[in-house]
Amino acid sequence: MRRWQGRTNEPLMWALFGGGGMLAVFTMPVLIIAFGLLVPFGGFGGADGTYERMHALLTHPLVSLLVFLALGLVLWHCCHRTFHALHDLKLHPPEIVRSAIYGIAMLTPAIGYSLSLAA
Amino acid sequence: MSTSTGARQEPTGAGRTGARSPGRMPAAETHRRPYRPTTKRTWFLANREYRAYALREVSSVVVGFFVFNLVVGLVCLHRGLESWQWWVSLQTNPLNLTLTVLAVVMSLVHATTWFQATPKIIRIQRGTRYVADFWVVAQHYLLLAVFAAVVYFWLGGL
Numbered sequence: 344m345r346r347w348q349g350r351t352n353e354p355l356m357w358a359l360f361g362g363g364g365m366l367a368v369f370t371m372p373v374l375i376i377a378f379g380l381l382v383p384f385g386g387f388g389g390a391d392g393t394y395e396r397m398h399a400l401l402t403h404p405l406v407s408l409l410v411f412l413a414l415g416l417v418l419w420h421c422c423h424r425t426f427h428a429l430h431d432l433k434l435h436p437p438e439i440v441r442s443a444i445y446g447i448a449m450l451t452p453a454i455g456y457s458l459s460l461a462a
Numbered sequence: 463m464s465t466s467t468g469a470r471q472e473p474t475g476a477g478r479t480g481a482r483s484p485g486r487m488p489a490a491e492t493h494r495r496p497y498r499p500t501t502k503r504t505w506f507l508a509n510r511e512y513r514a515y516a517l518r519e520v521s522s523v524v525v526g527f528f529v530f531n532l533v534v535g536l537v538c539l540h541r542g543l544e545s546w547q548w549w550v551s552l553q554t555n556p557l558n559l560t561l562t563v564l565a566v567v568m569s570l571v572h573a574t575t576w577f578q579a580t581p582k583i584i585r586i587q588r589g590t591r592y593v594a595d596f597w598v599v600a601q602h603y604l605l606l607a608v609f610a611a612v613v614y615f616w617l618g619g620l
Contacts, residue, residue, distance in 0.1 A: 368573040368602070371525055373610045374532060375569050377617060379562030383553035387617040390550040394543050396619050402540050410536060414529050421526030428519040433503050455533040459540035 356423060363420025366413060407459055415452030422448040518575050521568035528565040531558070577602045 380386070387393050400406055426444045429436055506516040538549040552558055580602055581595035 368576040369609050371569040375565045377613050383550050390547045394546045418529045421522040424522035455537050458537045462540040
């Protein structure tokens, strides 16, 4: 316990933030245009077609886990930036807000994966 | 992260009765007049650089909402065809579409500013010289294009 006194967890938080940012820049523009615009407006045919092409691969437990982890990492990046932006706005929220914001990043993929396994 | 000193309590409970903790000087005896800079809450609107910074920060909030949307979509894909059809039709909802359009813009802001910053961090030495910034940035755009091609051909069924 003594080893950790006076030390900060910021390097770990920042490493996850940096990793999520790196992943986000390569994937998010593509995923947003593909799933937000092209899929719903028939760019790849109807919803049945995209379901058929994606279902087999993405419902594999291991592939699904990796995808949820990747989305979680990007969400971590977003939550980390959101929390630090509060500081820029001269808001200095209590510890509970910090836990809630990082909690969203951890719980969203965890709950998503649990629901997927249960489905 | 929480400070260890803040949790320390006086054994007699003197801190709670309003008595001053030992070692702290009363306010009246000090002659310090420290300079306290005042910053307005809207400081980030002051100039172009600050506004660009603020835009980059806020972009992550919008992208975060879309990641949440994608997580919901992935769960729907697991639940079956009907669920997936519901999620796809949800994307044409005006509210969701607003988020999507905003997210496209914001993700591009995030990506381009990130790519601009990469040569500052990634320095590759070849012989006695460093690889030019252009190639470092170009390599990142290439990776983005590769991922786009993979998703395009996968969803399009080749």
